[in-house]
Amino acid sequence: xxxxxxxxxxxxxxxxxxxxxxxxxxxxxxxxxxxxxxxxxxxxxxxxxxxxxxxxxxxxxxxxxxxxxxxxxxxxxxxxxxxxxxxxxxxxxxxxxxxxxxxxxxxxxxxxxxxxxxxxxxxxxxxxxxxxxxxxxxxxxxxxxxxxxxxxxxxxxxxxxxxxxxxxxxxxxxxxxxxxxxxxxxxxxxxxxxxxxxxxxxxxxxxxxxxxxxxxxxxxxxxxxxxxxxxxxxxxxxxxxxxxxxxxxxxxxxxxxxxxxxxxxxxxxxxxxxxxxxxxxxxxxxxxxxxxxxxxxxxxxxxxxxxxxxxxxxxxxxxxxxxxxxxxxxxxxxxxxxxxxxxxxxxxxxxxxxxxxxxxxxxxxxxxxxxxxxxxxxxxxxxxxxxxxxxxxxxxxxxxxxxxxxxxxxxxxxxxxxxxxxxxxxxxxxxxxxxxxxxxxxxxxxxxxxxxxxxxxxxxxxxxxxxxxxxxxxxxxxxxxxxxxxxxxxxxxxx
Numbered sequence: 001x002x003x004x005x006x007x008x009x010x011x012x013x014x015x016x017x018x019x020x021x022x023x024x025x026x027x028x029x030x031x032x033x034x035x036x037x038x039x040x041x042x043x044x045x046x047x048x049x050x051x052x053x054x055x056x057x058x059x060x061x062x063x064x065x066x067x068x069x070x071x072x073x074x075x076x077x078x079x080x081x082x083x084x085x086x087x088x089x090x091x092x093x094x095x096x097x098x099x100x101x102x103x104x105x106x107x108x109x110x111x112x113x114x115x116x117x118x119x120x121x122x123x124x125x126x127x128x129x130x131x132x133x134x135x136x137x138x139x140x141x142x143x144x145x146x147x148x149x150x151x152x153x154x155x156x157x158x159x160x161x162x163x164x165x166x167x168x169x170x171x172x173x174x175x176x177x178x179x180x181x182x183x184x185x186x187x188x189x190x191x192x193x194x195x196x197x198x199x200x201x202x203x204x205x206x207x208x209x210x211x212x213x214x215x216x217x218x219x220x221x222x223x224x225x226x227x228x229x230x231x232x233x234x235x236x237x238x239x240x241x242x243x244x245x246x247x248x249x250x251x252x253x254x255x256x257x258x259x260x261x262x263x264x265x266x267x268x269x270x271x272x273x274x275x276x277x278x279x280x281x282x283x284x285x286x287x288x289x290x291x292x293x294x295x296x297x298x299x300x301x302x303x304x305x306x307x308x309x310x311x312x313x314x315x316x317x318x319x320x321x322x323x324x325x326x327x328x329x330x331x332x333x334x335x336x337x338x339x340x341x342x343x344x345x346x347x348x349x350x351x352x353x354x355x356x357x358x359x360x361x362x363x364x365x366x367x368x369x370x371x372x373x374x375x376x377x378x379x380x381x382x383x384x385x386x387x388x389x390x391x392x393x394x395x396x397x398x399x400x401x402x403x404x405x406x407x408x409x410x411x412x413x414x415x416x417x418x419x420x421x422x423x424x425x426x427x428x429x430x431x432x433x434x435x436x437x438x439x440x441x442x443x444x445x446x447x448x449x450x451x452x453x454x455x456x457x458x459x460x461x462x463x464x465x466x467x468x469x470x471x472x473x474x475x476x477x478x479x480x481x482x483x484x485x486x487x488x489x490x491x492x493x494x495x
Contacts, residue, residue, distance in 0.1 A: 001408040001409075001412050002408070004404065004411060005401075005404040005405050005408040006404070007404065007463055007464055007467065008400055008403055008404025008407055008408075008467075009397075009400055009401040009404045011467060011468070012397050012399060012400010012401060012403065013397045013400060013401075015396060015400065015471075016391070016393035016394070016397040017393065020116055021116075021388035021391070022114050022115065022116055022388060022390045022391060023114070023115060023120075023121045023388050023389055024112055024113065024114045024121055024385060024389035024390070025112070025113055025121035025122040025124070025382040025383065025384070025385055026110055026111065026112040026125065026382060027125045027126065027128070027129045027378065027380060027382040028108065028109070028110050028378075028379040028380045029109045029110075029111070029129065029132060029376050029377065029378055029379060030106055030108050030109070030376070030377060030379050031052070031053065031107040031108075031375075032375050032376070032377050049101065050099065050101045050107060052136070052376075053099050053107065053109050054099070055139070056135045056136060056376075057097050057099075057109075059131075059135050060097075060131050060132060061092065061095070061097075063084075063088050066091040067084055067087060067088060067091075069091070069124055069127050070087050070090075072127075073120050073127075074120070075091065075120055076116075094113055095111070095112070095128075096110075096111075096114075097109065097111050097112075098110045109132075111125055111128045111129060111132070111382075113125045113128065113382075118384045118385040118386070119384050121382070121384075121385065122383060122384045125381075125382035126381060126382050129378060129382065132376060133377075136375060136376040137375070140368045140375070141369060143368075144365040144367075144368040144369070147361045147365070148361040148364075151354055151357050151358040151361045152358060154358075155351065155354050155355055155358050158350055158351040158354055161347045162344065162347050162348060165344045165347055168340060169337070169340050169341070169344065172333075172336065172337065172340065173337075176329065176333050178322065178326045179325075179326040179333050180330070180333060180337075181333060181334035184330050187323050187326055187330075188327065190319075190323060191320060191323045191324070191327070194316050195320065197316055198313060198316045198317070198320070201309050201313050201316065204309055205309040205310070205313070208302050208305050208306055208309065209302075209306060211302060212302040212303070215295065215299065216295075235270055235273055235274045236274060238270055238298065239267060239270045239271065242266050242267045243267060245263055246260065246263045246264065258308060258312070262304070262305065266301050269297070273297070
């Protein structure tokens, strides 16, 4: 037992003294709050600081990054003999990342790397720090740019939809220009005016026909027009009537009105006729001829007036028919236009919302590009350590001594449990239920004593040779003893 304890203690002390020194370098980072308040420019990246640090840590500890850094600085001396998987495992074991956060507390991250050379440890930690800062900046910048690109594309798409919908409305209005709902009141008023005008035209037509019939009847009965004997001739009297009628028409209609133009033409013809009559100066014998000429002219004028009234009635009826069809189609067009306008307003509302979001995204993108938002900053970079941080030689030696003692005690207990020999008189009494008169000890012969001592020496030699051989095999074929010791100490909480 003493030999086993001494062997284990000696191995532990030897390992503690011969393990190469290791150096640790540490960098500390913190998550800074946005320099521009959120109530002024809302941040696009809404990831929590702790979650963002976790994502960055996962990106940092990827296989590609670890292999690149390990090969860049030749972190391990026997890298040529190590497989990529063993390199990645060793890098992960030598890297420690700690995060701390809480309510009303700053979010911090520390990165520590342990290597056989202090310069390598500092270089690896600084590379880690650079990757973290770049990953954070890239992460936030990409988020902001992706958001900006999305809203730009959405704004352009909605603008195209607005143009398309507006063109649909314009095309529909052009196709139904005579039946648009905004002109409904005008068409209804126009319809009322035309109906009133149609009634007046029919009354006027009836009056002109009655006047013509009366004149024909009077002329056939008397052979002359019914007029009092006066100084004015019939042409002059008719001229005065037309002038009076013209004055009445001008009080109602404009100069370009067809009725006004007709009366003006009649006045002009009568004036020309009177001028010719005054030049010839006819006598009494020419009165019947003059009367016949006047009645023909008057009847011709009345017939022409009837034709004009009929044409006007036809035009008014056609327009009324068009107005009736347009008014009937207005309700259907109104429903269609309301649907088109509603769709247009919906698209415009989405466009305005997207445009507002686009402006916010532009501001937020500028904030992220200028590093004015939430960011990870370096508090303290890694420096080259001057003193080794391990291995903890005293702890390793103490652990070896303690382990040897525990192993010796375990072997003692095991031997005691496996030893079935009777070594005390009480055991004879207890096992065979007899009371011995006397007890004689077992006396070994010289050969038995020699065999026992030889077996003990062989066991001690086996322990002294197999244990170092096994440790050497583990160190060379499986894992270096310093890394294994560091893992064991980490498991035990000693480092």
